[in-house]
Amino acid sequence: MNITALLIIVAALLLLALIGGCVATQPKLQPISDLKSAHGVVLRGPFNHQDVFELDRNLMAFPPSVIKSISSVSLVYYDYLGPNEAGHCHHTRDICILSGHLIAIWHEAGHAYHFYLRMIKSPFDREWNELSKGLYDPNRYSGDPTYPKDGILSGYGSRTQMEDVAVYVEMIYHRLRMPATDDMPLFSRPEFKKDFRFRAKVNLLRKYGFIGEGDYKTFCKLVRLDSED
Numbered sequence: 001m002n003i004t005a006l007l008i009i010v011a012a013l014l015l016l017a018l019i020g021g022c023v024a025t026q027p028k029l030q031p032i033s034d035l036k037s038a039h040g041v042v043l044r045g046p047f048n049h050q051d052v053f054e055l056d057r058n059l060m061a062f063p064p065s066v067i068k069s070i071s072s073v074s075l076v077y078y079d080y081l082g083p084n085e086a087g088h089c090h091h092t093r094d095i096c097i098l099s100g101h102l103i104a105i106w107h108e109a110g111h112a113y114h115f116y117l118r119m120i121k122s123p124f125d126r127e128w129n130e131l132s133k134g135l136y137d138p139n140r141y142s143g144d145p146t147y148p149k150d151g152i153l154s155g156y157g158s159r160t161q162m163e164d165v166a167v168y169v170e171m172i173y174h175r176l177r178m179p180a181t182d183d184m185p186l187f188s189r190p191e192f193k194k195d196f197r198f199r200a201k202v203n204l205l206r207k208y209g210f211i212g213e214g215d216y217k218t219f220c221k222l223v224r225l226d227s228e229d
């Protein structure tokens with residue numbers, strides 16, 4: 001192949017890595033497990049009964065459309081993931097989760113459903129982008145303490161639109177399903193109330209089905225945000 005073609009392929013791969021964040025590399029699919037998920041999700045790798053129970057309990061957080069968007073969940077060990085990664089979702093919506101970190105499904109399922117919306121050419125991405133145009137930087141330090149700001153919840157979410165969405169999904173479900181621990185004080189920060197973009201993004205997640213109606217209302221009440229009718 002000539003140099004131009006090679007450069008185009010390298011540029012395309014780089015772009016995929018940039019927009020993909022933790023979702024950029026091909027998962028190594030595991031053999032299908034004998035155990036079944038109560039939600040009908042295809043399980044791969046060395047799941048035991050306790051893992052399936054935990055995964056199913058975590059999946060229960062989501063509307064059926066989000067669960068249906070997941071092609072498979074593989075249970076994996078460290079050598080399948082990058083450093084500091086607890087999970088990973090490929091654009092085929094196959095998810096890898098680190099053994100012992102099944103709570104990461106709340107983030108990775110956000111990616112899977114986002115990929116599904118892209119596949120059906122939903123206007124979700126365009127609407128979200130209107131709120132965050134030019135604000136992402138894949139090289140930003142993921143622990144950047146200046147966040148939340150600009151309608152973005154965390155430094156990790158500020159790296160790409162894909163991660164921004166998944167961080168919202170993860171944190172909203174964390175707040176909803178673990179209200180007693182209240183370890184998400186960022187929703188109490190004044191920025192969250194003052195900047196309309198936070199509320200606009202929560203409303204988009206509801207509009208496009210990342211959060212069901214009941215959960216949307218409960219979440220708005222919990223964090224004292226005016227809900228839309």
Ligand SMILES: [Zn+2]
Pocket residue numbers: 021022023107111162163166
């Ligand atoms: Zn991610």
